Amino acid sequence: MRIGVLTGGGDCPGLNAVIRAVVRKGEKEYGYEFVGFKDGWRGPLEGLTMKLDVAATRGILPRGGTILGSSRTNPFKIDGGVEKIKENLAKMGVDALIAIGGEDTLGVATKLDSLGVKVIGVPKTIDNDLNNTDYTFGFDTSVNIAVEAIDRLHTTAESHHRALIVEVMGRHAGWIALHAGIAGGASCILIPEVKFSVDQVCKWVESRFEQSYAPIIVIAEGAIPQDGDMITKDQTLDAFGHVKLSGIGEWLASQIEAKTGKEARTSVLGHIQRGGSPTAFDRVLATRFGLQAITAAHEGDWGKMVALHGTNIERVPLASATAKLKTVDPARYKEAEIFFG
Numbered sequence: 001m002r003i004g005v006l007t008g009g010g011d012c013p014g015l016n017a018v019i020r021a022v023v024r025k026g027e028k029e030y031g032y033e034f035v036g037f038k039d040g041w042r043g044p045l046e047g048l049t050m051k052l053d054v055a056a057t058r059g060i061l062p063r064g065g066t067i068l069g070s071s072r073t074n075p076f077k078i079d080g081g082v083e084k085i086k087e088n089l090a091k092m093g094v095d096a097l098i099a100i101g102g103e104d105t106l107g108v109a110t111k112l113d114s115l116g117v118k119v120i121g122v123p124k125t126i127d128n129d130l131n132n133t134d135y136t137f138g139f140d141t142s143v144n145i146a147v148e149a150i151d152r153l154h155t156t157a158e159s160h161h162r163a164l165i166v167e168v169m170g171r172h173a174g175w176i177a178l179h180a181g182i183a184g185g186a187s188c189i190l191i192p193e194v195k196f197s198v199d200q201v202c203k204w205v206e207s208r209f210e211q212s213y214a215p216i217i218v219i220a221e222g223a224i225p226q227d228g229d230m231i232t233k234d235q236t237l238d239a240f241g242h243v244k245l246s247g248i249g250e251w252l253a254s255q256i257e258a259k260t261g262k263e264a265r266t267s268v269l270g271h272i273q274r275g276g277s278p279t280a281f282d283r284v285l286a287t288r289f290g291l292q293a294i295t296a297a298h299e300g301d302w303g304k305m306v307a308l309h310g311t312n313i314e315r316v317p318l319a320s321a322t323a324k325l326k327t328v329d330p331a332r333y334k335e336a337e338i339f340f341g
Contacts, residue, residue: 001030001032001033001095001096001297001298002032002033002034002035002092002093002094002095003022003026003032003033003034003035003094003095003096003097003098003294003297004034004035004036004037004043004044004089004092004094004096004097004098005019005022005023005034005035005036005037005052005068005097005098005100006036006037006038006040006041006043006044006068006097006098006099006100006101007019007040007066007068007069007070007100007101007105007124008040008041008070008071008072008073008099008100008101008102008104008105008108009040009070009072009101009102009103009104009105009124009125010070010102010125010126010274011064011065011066011070011274011275012066012124012125012126012137012138012274013064013126013137013138013141013142013274013275013276013277013278013279013282014124014137014138014141014278014282014283014285014286015065015066015068015070015100015124015138015286016057016060016061016063016064016065016066016067017060017061017137017278017282017283017286017287017290018100018122018124018137018286018287018289018290018293019036019052019057019060019066019067019068019100019290020057020060020061020287020290021286021287021288021289021290021291021294022034022098022290022291022293022294023052023053023054023056023057024054024057025290025291025294025295026294026297026298027053027054028054030294030298032294032298034052034053035049035052035092035094036049036050036051036052036056036067036068037049037068037097038050038068038069039068039069039070039071039073040069040070040071040072040073040101040105041071041073041074041075041085041105041108042071042073043068044075044085044088044089044094044097045073045075045078045081045084045085045088046088047088047091047092049092050067050068052068061283061287062277062278062283063277064274064275064276064277064278065275072104074104074108075108076108076111082111082112082115085112085117086115086116086117089117095118096117096118096119096120096297096302097109097112097117097118097119097120098119098120098121098122098293098294098297099119099120099121099122100121100122100124101121101122101124102123102124102125102127102129102130102136103125103129103130103321103322103325105124106121106123106130106305106318106321106322107322109121109318110303110318110319110321110322113302113303113318113319118297118302119302119303119318120293120296120297120301120302120304120305120306120318121293121304121305121306121318121321122289122290122293122305122306123136123289123305123306123307123321124136124137124138125138125139126138126139126141126142126169126176126273126274127139127169127170127171127173127175127176128173128175128176128326129172129173129175129325129326129327130321130322130326131320131321131322131323131324131325131326132305132307132316132320132321132323132326133305133307133308133309133316133321134307134308134309134310135285135308137278137282137285137286137289138274138278138282139175139176139282140278140279140281140282140285141276141277141278141279141282142168142169142176142273142274143176143179143180143183144279145269145272145273145276146166146168146176146180146184146218146269146273147180147183147184149166149267149269149272150166150180150181150183150184150185150186150216150218151184153166153216153267154184154185154214154216157214157215157216158213158214160214160263161209161214161263162214162262162263162264162265163205163214163215163216163217163253163256163260163262163263163264163265164214164215164216164217164264164265164266164267165216165217165218165219165249165252165253165256165264165265165266165267166180166184166186166216166217166218166219166249166266166267166269167219167220167221167248167249167266167267167268167269167270168180168218168219168220168221168269168273169220169221169269169270169273169274170191170192170220170221170222170223171192171220171221171222172192172222172325172327173191173192173193173220173222173325173326173327173328174189174190174191174192174193174194174220174222174223174327174328174333175328176220176273177189177190177191177218177219177220177223178191178328178332178333178336180218181218181336182336182339184216184218185216185339186216186217186218186339187204187205187208187213187215187216187217187339187340187341188201188204188215188217188218188340188341189217189218189219189333189336189340190217190218190219190220190223190252191220191223191328191333192220192222192223192224192327193327193328193330193333194330194333195224195225195226196223196224196225196226197225197226198225198226198252198255198259199259201217201252201255201256202255202256202259202260203341204217204340204341205217205256205260205262205264206260206262207341208341209262217252219248219249219252221248221249222248223248225252249266249267249268250266250268252264252266253265253266285308288313289306289308289313291313292306292313292315293306296315301315303317303318303319304316304317304318305317305318305320305321307321
């Protein structure tokens with residue numbers, strides 16, 4: 001069997017570990033041949049490939065990013081895109097695809113599966129917002145990066161007696177903010193699932209100063225004030241219809257300064273959260289996902305996604321991954337509130 005492998009959407013620590021595991025087991029145990037499709041769905045759409053075998057995947061386990069490259073190409077937004085993918089797969093003798101990606105990438109995979117393309121999905125997103133899996137690889141790495149930044153910012157905040165706001169990724173789900181905020185000892189955590197009161201945030205800031213501590217506020221990029229809307233960079237959309245978020249941290253800093261008279265500064269972690277070497281947890285999880293994905297392909301269990309349930313890797317319907325967004329449970333957020341202020 002000849003299998004194509006692609007990585008789509010935002011890059012994520014652990015992608016290379018998945019690719020390595022798929023190829024290693026597929027080639028050594030099953031004797032399969034692999035085709036690496038470059039730059040997400042652009043690869044099968046435009047016939048962009050690279051050699052993918054055991055030799056090509058040596059040494060990539062600790063590397064961030066993806067050796068295959070990525071993009072946010074949506075073949076369903078391109079005239080004749082799906083037909084072109086099917087034509088290219090047939091021309092290259094590719095029997096099936098292993099698609100590694102998040103909501104958008106797996107959404108395309110789900111549609112292709114319904115149209116007769118043999119697909120196995122592997123969940124990937126630093127936001128941890130994919131449905132039907134307890135965790136996605138990349139999330140642990142991004143949280144650790146954010147916590148390290150918060151730890152460093154604590155010292156400069158104390159030195160200058162100012163409030164510091166740390167803006168992390170999280171368009172509609174606040175998992176990174178919640179975990180990083182708890183682990184980093186934040187004065188408050190603001191997430192998209194719960195609209196926040198600026199006045200209450202200011203009270204927490206003043207309370208922390210009264211205790212002779214400088215407050216650290218962790219805010220997800222998609223957090224929304226009670227009397228406002230999501231802050232966007234501009235109104236342009238990507239191929240999947242997402243607006244570019246930017247500015248909620250700076251906006252909150254200006255509000256805090258105006259209402260409390262305290263100096264406030266913002267650090268936007270942005271793509272730093274995506275980069276660098278994956279943590280041990282993410283390397284192991286990504287490797288296990290890759291091993292189980294190629295096993296599912298070998299058994300012909302198409303239209304499935306590998307998922308973490310407890311400590312087990314199980315198979316779930318591919319469509320279930322994108323059936324709904326996995327957001328922070330209000331009870332989980334409630335747990336953290338005891339530390340606010």
